[in-house]
Amino acid sequence: xxxVLNAEAIVQDSILCIARSIAxxxxxxxxxxxxxxxxxxxxxxxTTLLSSSNSSIRALSISALVRGEDKAAxxxxxxxxxIIIKSLDDLDAIQVxxxxxxxxxxxxxxxxxASARAEILGLAARKRxxxxxxxxxxxxxxxxxADRPITGYVQTRVFSDRDNIYEFExxxxxxxQYAQRTTDVVVVQTGKEVGVKTYxxxxxxxxxxxxxxxxxxxxxxxxxLVKAALKADRAETVGxxxxxxxxxxxxxxTVLWEQLLLKVVQGEAIPQGEEGIYFSExxxxxxxxxxxxxxxxxxxxxxxxxxxxxxxxxxxxxKKWAGGDPQLAELGFxxxxxxxxxxxxxxxxxxPVKTKEDWERSVREEFEAIxxxxxx
Numbered sequence: 344x345x346x347v348l349n350a351e352a353i354v355q356d357s358i359l360c361i362a363r364s365i366a367x368x369x370x371x372x373x374x375x376x377x378x379x380x381x382x383x384x385x386x387x388x389x390t391t392l393l394s395s396s397n398s399s400i401r402a403l404s405i406s407a408l409v410r411g412e413d414k415a416a417x418x419x420x421x422x423x424x425x426i427i428i429k430s431l432d433d434l435d436a437i438q439v440x441x442x443x444x445x446x447x448x449x450x451x452x453x454x455x456x457a458s459a460r461a462e463i464l465g466l467a468a469r470k471r472x473x474x475x476x477x478x479x480x481x482x483x484x485x486x487x488x489a490d491r492p493i494t495g496y497v498q499t500r501v502f503s504d505r506d507n508i509y510e511f512e513x514x515x516x517x518x519x520q521y522a523q524r525t526t527d528v529v530v531v532q533t534g535k536e537v538g539v540k541t542y543x544x545x546x547x548x549x550x551x552x553x554x555x556x557x558x559x560x561x562x563x564x565x566x567x568l569v570k571a572a573l574k575a576d577r578a579e580t581v582g583x584x585x586x587x588x589x590x591x592x593x594x595x596x597t598v599l600w601e602q603l604l605l606k607v608v609q610g611e612a613i614p615q616g617e618e619g620i621y622f623s624e625x626x627x628x629x630x631x632x633x634x635x636x637x638x639x640x641x642x643x644x645x646x647x648x649x650x651x652x653x654x655x656x657x658x659x660x661x662k663k664w665a666g667g668d669p670q671l672a673e674l675g676f677x678x679x680x681x682x683x684x685x686x687x688x689x690x691x692x693x694x695p696v697k698t699k700e701d702w703e704r705s706v707r708e709e710f711e712a713i714x715x716x717x718x719x
Contacts, residue, residue, distance in 0.1 A: 384482060384549060384596065385450035391597040393421060399608050400601065408440050434461040441465025446478040446607060453483045454522040456529050467537035478607050479534055483545045485589065487512055487524040489678035492586055493657045501681040504622040521674065531617055540615040542603060546596060546623045547589035547682060550705045552712065564675065565706060568637055569713045571663040578638035578652045581660045581677035584631030588680050589624030590702055595695035599623050602691045613690050622682040625695045626702060630677060640707040646714050
């Protein structure tokens with residue numbers, strides 16, 4: 344098999360394509376001049392696959408879609424074949440790359456619907472040529488399920504991935520469009536239309552320092568809050584911070600990606616399409632409790648004057664954490680988005696090992712790393 348990784352900048356975002364060889368796509372996508380939910384996940388997944396002890400995974404040859412000769416050289420040094428593209432908007436090139444592969448792992452921005460669709464259309468062309476099944480594995484997030492407790496409504500439901508999550512997303516999209524959720528719907532619909540099997544891993548807050556040998560090692564939400572705390576000299580929440588979310592450590596998550604890929608490579612029949620949305624939570628937190636951990640870490644490290652948590656408005660939060668986007672700020676930093684993992688554990692054999700203590704320790708580690716990087 345071949346795996347293709349599109350690494351437009353080999354930084355935060357990434358698309359991972361797999362055929363009878365593997366190609367990775369790392370991309371850094373800027374939307375309204377803000378890096379949307381860029382993540383260390385792509386590089387960490389690549390590292391996990393390159394170091395896998397499973398013979399079926401190790402047999403995959405890997406290539407990567409990447410922006411820039413320097414990043415291409417970094418991938419080549421890892422034994423990954425680079426394919427240079429301009430950006431996630433280079434749809435023709437992305438589609439062509441996917442058309443020479445059997446499996447695509449899309450770890451790029453879930454907010455970029457067009458590139459995900461291009462990958463699926465490329466896979467469909469591959470299937471027409473070979474007559475063999477093709478597969479699209481996509482990274483998404485639980486903000487797609489979140490409520491709007493500040494401006495809209497409160498929903499404390501705990502979602503199970505045995506529920507019809509796709510139907511829920513379709514219904515929510517009819518009421519309010521949200522780019523990451525739009526992509527999920529388009530992925531499933533397009534896959535069904537053109538005969539491409541699709542799988543979505545929908546993750547909550549990802550924490551921990553990634554293992555990426557190329558690219559970013561930090562996650563998304565916690566670094567955003569830490570950077571804002573350093574700037575404001577205090578930890579903050581939207582209102583009382585009563586919303587409840589889940590978390591997953593990057594190491595547990597990359598293992599899940601490997602296990603899902605292995606099932607696909609081995610040809611095992613697992614839920615796909617409308618039924619193929621997999622959760623990846625390992626614990627719960629409130630936004631208030633996270634802010635308190637950030638405040639405590641900052642105080643103990645001598646980077647914040649006080650460990651006290653301040654309440655701010657949604658408008659202020661949007662400016663500080665979400666590039667001025669109040670929808671993103673509310674869904675991603677103030678909402679309830681509670682999930683319960685079932686399919687990953689029951690059908691993929693996923694056994695996460697990180698604990699609540701790891702979560703609490705990681706907040707301090709990420710704070711320290713960010714402060715050091717900023718020279719604070």
